[in-house]
Structure formats: structure tokens, C-alpha cells
Amino acid sequence: MAEPLDGAMQWVSVLSTRPSLEGAVDEAVAQAQAALQDSADLALVFISSAFASELPRLMPLLKERLPQTVMVGCTGGGIVGLLDDGTVREVEDAPALGLTLAHLPGVNVQPFHVIGDELPDMDGPPQQWAEVIGVDPASEPCFILLSDAMSSRINDLLQGLDYAYPGAVKVGGLATGSSMFGSGLFCNFELHREGTVGIALSGRVVLEAIVAQGCRPIGKPYRVVEGERNVMLKLEEQDADLTMRSPLEALQELYQDLNDMDQELAQNSLFVGIAQNEFKQDLEQGDFLIRxxxxxxxxxxxxxIGDRVRPGQRIQFHLRDASASEDDLKMLLQRYCSQHVGHSSPAGALMFACLGRGEGLYGLPNFDSTLFREQIAQIPLSGFFCGGEIGPVGNATFLHGYTSVFGICREP
Incomplete structure (x- = not known):
């Protein structure tokens, strides 16, 4: 490996599939430290639920080998990382430990652990949220969030963080574990069973998100005329005769225009996309929050639908399958590349993928991770399969399903 520029950001990601905990930790740490050409400021650890009963032993093993490094991580239903030959692999339903070490000069790395029951009141000032996290909004941080599904109050947390840190990119996922031992969250070599652990990065760092929800729009956009809580009552077709109709009538009309394959797909894989930009006239794939x-x-x-609706919002029906998921991710990756010509190269990336994707969706292993590295760059990549994925759509952060979220880290 060529000698890096002095003071340059470095990421190293490794994956061990050894079945013993000590063997996996030893292999991952040794490979990562050998590849990293400077001190590690951050360690991200993702471990499969096959090791769920051994998590209390994991913390001292890591602390002994990475004593001066800020560390966060969690358990996952599958682990993503790089083998020693540099190929990416998504390990599903088998023991695996993924480790990322990052050298981050000029970056402030602030770990935190918050409990759902201790979150500020949603009507309180944004400063209360900043005090809980321990990071000044003026530092313009970005966030990596790893949460327990049952105890984190994740939707309230995301809303509060968007309130206190508007414009800050937030990516992550919900940890998954075994039915007997549950999930595990790690923060500075302590094991937690509830809440959210995370990292706030500020300074000489840029974190960018790609949120691939795996759907394609069908038909035309509609505007919600009447809605109550999460129920759509009346719609009108955008840029048409403004005739109101019920959502079911609109869906029935749309269904008749679908081909046989899409009609069959609509029986089980039909979703609603909510446009997140109220002012954009020509909506396209990626502009919708899928519910x-x-x-x-x-x-x-x-x-x-699985979210609140209000009059004035624009919606469009969507379909999801393996082909749509592939096309959606490829389109978003290509869009990212075209928009970042001349920018600094990514140093590393994280992948938070739904348990419903992977080989079960595509029929092939390592699909999303391989496509990412083909389109973006052969950069270090690690992550895990989640019970829910965290990432932005428009100017707000949401918890998603059936989604792959990528967090791409680079220097400004």
C-alpha cells in the first residue's frame, strides 16, 4: 500500500468469519492494525447474533487490543466487510465480526449513549437535545446511530436530532440479535441492552448518505385533499382536472393500466411514496419517503399507510422487487458519482441494509455491497443487516424498511 499523505483520513475495514470469539477478534484486530498506517481514532464493531451469548466477553477483548480508541458498535442479523483478499462479503446466518478502524485527523469524535425514557420533551428547546448528546450544534456534526428497536424511541430521537442539528446527516440502523439474548449495543467498551449508541463527527469530515428504498414509482403523483392521521381519504391528480376521488378509486384506475407482471407484483409489493420536497415540480425516483x-x-x-398524512402532500404508488431494488440503488449511486466530480475521494463507507434484502431478495450473495463498490470506488466498506435503517430523505431523517443506507465519509 502506498504511503498516505501526511495527515490524510484513512479507513480500514476487515471481516473475520472465524467461529470462536477470541479467534475472530484476534484476526480482525491484527489485520486492521496492520493495514492502518497511523493511529486509530475510531473503531466500529459489528458482530453477528451467532455470538449473542458471548457479548459480555467481547468488550474486554476489544478494550485490551484497542485501549486508546473510541469504539461503538452493535449486533446484526448479518455482517458486511472485506476479506483479507479485498473482496466484499455479506455474511448472513453465520458467525462473523466486522471491524473498521479510522484515522481521522482534524475530526472531533464524540461517542454517546442515550436512553429512550430520558429523551427531552418534544416541545422543549433544541438546546435540551444538544445537552443530551453532548455536542454543540455550532460544530456542525454528522451522526452514526445504532439503536435498540424496543427501547430507543427512535422516531422521537430522529425528530429531536433534526430539530437540534438541522441539516446534519444521520445514518445508522436498528441492532438485531437472538430471540434468547436480544441485541447488544457497544459504546467505549461497555455493553448496553437499551437505547441508542452513536458517534458525532465534526471538524474536517463530510458524511454523505445514499438511501436506496428499493422501489419504483408507477402511475402519476396525486395530491392529498383529505387525510386524517395515517389515513388518506381523498386525492386529486396533480396537474390534471383536479377531480377528487378516493384513494381506492385512484388505485383501481392505476391497476387497470399496469401490465400483467406489475399487476401480479401489486398484489403483495405495493407501497406509497410521500414526496418530501413540497416545491419540486417534477418528482423523480428518490424524492419519496416509502411507506x-x-x-x-x-x-x-x-x-x-405507515405514516401520517396531511392535506397538500403529494403521494405516488410504488412497487418493490429485486429488479426495482437493483435499478434504484444503481441509479442513486450513479447520481452520487455525477454530482461529486472534482470532490475529494471517499475514504470509507458504512452499509446499513434491511434483513429483507440480501440473498433472500436477489437470489445472489453480496449484491448491494458489490454494486456499491463497482459504482463508487474500491473503498473500505463495513456494516450490518438491520431491523430498520436510518437515513435522510429530503431535509429530514427517517426510519426505513427494506432499504439499504450507505454513509460515505470523506474529507471536505
Whole structure:
């Protein structure tokens, strides 16, 4: 490996598939330290739920080998990382430990652990949220968040962080574990079973997000005319005759125009996208927050979805399958590359993928991670398969499903 420029950001990601905990830790740390050409300021550790019963032993093993390094991590349903030959691998349903070490000159690395029950009141001032996290909003931080699904109050946390740190990129995922031992969160070599652990990065660092929700739009956008909580009651077609109709009527009309393959797909893989930019006229793929359809009331033609709706919002129906997921991710990666010509090269990246993706979706292993490295660069990549993925759409941060979120780290 060529000698890096003095003071340059460095990332190293390794993956061990050894079945013993000590063997996996020894192999991962040795390979990562040998590859990193300077001191490690940050360690990110992702470990498969196959090791769930051994997590209390993991912390002292890591602390002994990485004593001066800020560390966060969690358990996952699958682990993403690089083998010693440099190839990327997504290990699903087998023991694996992924380790990323990063040398971050000029970057302030602030770890934190917050409990859901201790979050500030949603009506309080933003300064209360900054005090909980321990980071001044004036430092313009970016965040990596790893949460427990049951105890983190993750939606409140994301809303509060967006309130206190507007414009800050936030990526991450919900840890997954075994049915017997649950999930584990790690912060500075302490094991936590609830809340959220995270890292705030500020200074000479840029964190950018790619959020691939795996859907393609069908039909035309509609504007919500009437809605109550998470139920759409009346829609009107955007840029048309403004005739109101029930959401079910709009869906039935759309269904008739679909080809046979899409009609079959719509039986089980139909979603609703909510536009996140109220002012953008020509909506395109990636402009929508994708949410599940929860149910239909045929008496009034209403459709319930997995998020709140309000009059004036624009929605569009979407379909999801392996082909749509591939096309969506490829389009977003190519868009990222075209928008970053002349920017500094990425130093490393993190991948937070839904348990519903991977080989079960594509029928092939290592799909999303391989596509990422083909399109972006052969940079260090690590991450895990989540029970929910955290990433921005528009100017707000959301918890997603069936999504792959990539956090790309580089110097300004």
C-alpha cells in the first residue's frame, strides 16, 4: 500500500468469519492494525447474533487490543466487510465480526449513549437535545446511530436530532440479535441492552448518505385533499382536472393500466411514496419517503399507510422487487458519482441494509455491497443487516424498511 499523505483520513475495514470469539477478534484486530498506517481514532464493531451469548466477553477483548480508541458498535442479523483478499462479503446466518478502524485527523469524535425514557420533551428547546448528546450544534456534526428497536424511541430521537442539528446527516440502523439474548449495543467498551449508541463527527469530515428504498414509482403523483392521521381519504391528480376521488378509486384506475407482471407484483409489493420536497415540480425516483400500505376501507375508499398524512402532500404508488431494488440503488449511486466530480475521494463507507434484502431478495450473495463498490470506488466498506435503517430523505431523517443506507465519509 502506498504511503498516505501526511495527515490524510484513512479507513480500514476487515471481516473475520472465524467461529470462536477470541479467534475472530484476534484476526480482525491484527489485520486492521496492520493495514492502518497511523493511529486509530475510531473503531466500529459489528458482530453477528451467532455470538449473542458471548457479548459480555467481547468488550474486554476489544478494550485490551484497542485501549486508546473510541469504539461503538452493535449486533446484526448479518455482517458486511472485506476479506483479507479485498473482496466484499455479506455474511448472513453465520458467525462473523466486522471491524473498521479510522484515522481521522482534524475530526472531533464524540461517542454517546442515550436512553429512550430520558429523551427531552418534544416541545422543549433544541438546546435540551444538544445537552443530551453532548455536542454543540455550532460544530456542525454528522451522526452514526445504532439503536435498540424496543427501547430507543427512535422516531422521537430522529425528530429531536433534526430539530437540534438541522441539516446534519444521520445514518445508522436498528441492532438485531437472538430471540434468547436480544441485541447488544457497544459504546467505549461497555455493553448496553437499551437505547441508542452513536458517534458525532465534526471538524474536517463530510458524511454523505445514499438511501436506496428499493422501489419504483408507477402511475402519476396525486395530491392529498383529505387525510386524517395515517389515513388518506381523498386525492386529486396533480396537474390534471383536479377531480377528487378516493384513494381506492385512484388505485383501481392505476391497476387497470399496469401490465400483467406489475399487476401480479401489486398484489403483495405495493407501497406509497410521500414526496418530501413540497416545491419540486417534477418528482423523480428518490424524492419519496416509502411507506407500507396498512389497509383499505372499501366502504369509503380510504387507504391507511405507515405514516401520517396531511392535506397538500403529494403521494405516488410504488412497487418493490429485486429488479426495482437493483435499478434504484444503481441509479442513486450513479447520481452520487455525477454530482461529486472534482470532490475529494471517499475514504470509507458504512452499509446499513434491511434483513429483507440480501440473498433472500436477489437470489445472489453480496449484491448491494458489490454494486456499491463497482459504482463508487474500491473503498473500505463495513456494516450490518438491520431491523430498520436510518437515513435522510429530503431535509429530514427517517426510519426505513427494506432499504439499504450507505454513509460515505470523506474529507471536505
Amino acid at each position: 407500507n400500505m396498512l389497509g383499505v376501507d372499501p366502504r369509503v375508499g380510504a387507504i391507511a
